[in-house]
Amino acid sequence: xxxxxxxxxxxxxxxxxxxxxxxxxxxxxxxxxxxxxxxxxxxxxxxxxxxxxxxxxxxxxxxxxxxxxxxxxxxxxxxxxxxxxxxxxxxxxxxxxxxxxxxxxxxxxxxxxxxxxxxxxxxxxxxxxxxxxxxxxxxxxxxxxxxxxxxxxxxxxxxxxxxxxxxxxxxxxxxxxxxxxxxxxxxxxxxxxxxxxxxxxxxxxxxxxxxxxxxxxxxxxxxxxxxxxxxxxxxxxxxxxxxxxxxxxxxxxxxxxxxxxxxxxxxxxxxxxxxxxxxxxxxxxxxxxxxxxxxxxxxxxxxxxxxxxxxxxxxxxxxxxxxxxxxxxxxxxxxxxxxxxxxxxxxxxxxxxxxxxxxxxx
Numbered sequence: 001x002x003x004x005x006x007x008x009x010x011x012x013x014x015x016x017x018x019x020x021x022x023x024x025x026x027x028x029x030x031x032x033x034x035x036x037x038x039x040x041x042x043x044x045x046x047x048x049x050x051x052x053x054x055x056x057x058x059x060x061x062x063x064x065x066x067x068x069x070x071x072x073x074x075x076x077x078x079x080x081x082x083x084x085x086x087x088x089x090x091x092x093x094x095x096x097x098x099x100x101x102x103x104x105x106x107x108x109x110x111x112x113x114x115x116x117x118x119x120x121x122x123x124x125x126x127x128x129x130x131x132x133x134x135x136x137x138x139x140x141x142x143x144x145x146x147x148x149x150x151x152x153x154x155x156x157x158x159x160x161x162x163x164x165x166x167x168x169x170x171x172x173x174x175x176x177x178x179x180x181x182x183x184x185x186x187x188x189x190x191x192x193x194x195x196x197x198x199x200x201x202x203x204x205x206x207x208x209x210x211x212x213x214x215x216x217x218x219x220x221x222x223x224x225x226x227x228x229x230x231x232x233x234x235x236x237x238x239x240x241x242x243x244x245x246x247x248x249x250x251x252x253x254x255x256x257x258x259x260x261x262x263x264x265x266x267x268x269x270x271x272x273x274x275x276x277x278x279x280x281x282x283x284x285x286x287x288x289x290x291x292x293x294x295x296x297x298x299x300x301x302x303x304x305x306x307x308x309x310x311x312x313x314x315x316x317x318x319x320x321x322x323x324x325x326x327x328x329x330x331x332x333x334x335x336x337x338x339x340x341x342x343x344x345x346x347x348x349x350x351x352x353x354x355x356x357x358x359x360x361x362x
Contacts, residue, residue, distance in 0.1 A: 001236045002158035011161045012228035013330045015094025015214030017086040021064035064207035064315035082210035083177040090212035103170030107143040110153040112178035112318040149349035153322030158235030175212030178318035204280040207315030211323035230333035233358030236260035240352040251291030257356035274306040276325040280316035322347045
C-alpha cells in the first residue's frame with residue numbers, strides 16, 4: 001500500500017491525454033463516456049468460430065477501434081499510433097510548449113497481458129524506446145515498459161508517488177496502451193469463449209486505447225503555476241490465487257484493496273462519490289465485484305452508488321482501461337465535484353492481480 005504524500009505535500013495529476021474509440025482526445029473521450037455514447041461497430045477482419053452450427057451461423061465480430069488507424073498496421077505500429085499523440089497531449093496539458101518545466105522526468109508505460117502483446121523484451125523495448133524519442137526534445141531520465149495489465153497501471157501510480165516523494169525525479173508520466181484487436185489475441189479470446197457473440201452474449205467487446213497521466217508534487221506544481229486536476233490518494237494492490245477459480249470470485253483480494261483506499265479517505269473525512277472500474281460484461285468480474293461489495297458492507301464500509309465502467313461505451317481495451325479510468329476520473333475531479341468526485345478506481349486482470357486507488361479534488 002502506498003500513500004501519495006510527503007508531509008503536507010501531495011502528489012497531483014497535472015496533465016492527461018488519451019486516444020480511444022470514443023474520442024481522439026481527452027475532451028471527446030470524457031464527454032462520450034459521461035454521456036453514455038457507444039462507438040461499437042462490426043469488425044469484419046475477424047470472424048468468431050461457431051460452436052453450434054445447427055443454431056448459429058458466422059457473424060461479424062462487434063468491436064471498438066480507434067478511428068483513422070489503417071487496418072494493415074503491425075501491432076507495434078498500432079500501439080505507437082495511439083500512444084504517441086496521447087503522450088504528447090498529456091505533456092502539453094501539463095507544461096505547454098516549455099517542457100523543461102517538468103524537470104527530471106520518468107516514463108512508465110504499461111501494456112497488455114494478451115497473447116499478441118505479451119511478447120517479451122522486443123515489444124517492450126521498442127514501445128518504450130520509440131515513445132521516449134517522440135516527445136519533441138524532452139529527455140526522460142528513465143523509461144520502462146511493463147505488461148502487467150490494467151491493475152499494473154494503478155500500481156504504477158503508487159510507484160510514481162514513491163519516486164516523487166523520495167525525490168528520485170521531479171515528474172512521472174504514467175500511461176498504458178493496448179489493443180485486443182490483434183488476430184492472435186482475438187483467436188485466443190474466442191477459444192476461451194470470452195468474446196461477445198450470438199452464442200456468448202455475456203462476453204467482452206474487444207477494443208484498443210492509449211492514455212497517459214502526468215504526476216508531480218503539489219508544491220512543485222504551484223511553483224510553476226500549474227493547475228492540478230486531482231490529488232492522488234492511497235494505492236493498494238493484492239493478488240488472488242490463480243489455482244482456485246472459486247476463490248478468485250470470492251472478492252477477498254479486491255475487497256482488501258478497496259478497504260485500504262476507503263479507510264484512508266475516511267481518515268481524512270472524505271466521502272467518495274463514484275467508483276470507476278474495468279468491468280467489461282463478463283460474469284466473472286461482475287460476480288467478484290458483487291462479492292467484494294458484500295464483504296465491504298459487512299465490514300461497515302459504504303460504497304458510492306455511482307458505478308462507472310467505460311467498457312459499456314468503448315469496449316474492453318485491456319491494460320489501457322486503467323489509464324482511461326484515471327484520465328476520466330482526474331478530469332471529473334476538476335469539472336464535476338459532486339456526482340463523479342471524489343473517486344475510487346479499481347482494476348483486475350486475468351492473472352489474478354487486483355489494485356485500487358483514489359483520486360480527489362485538490
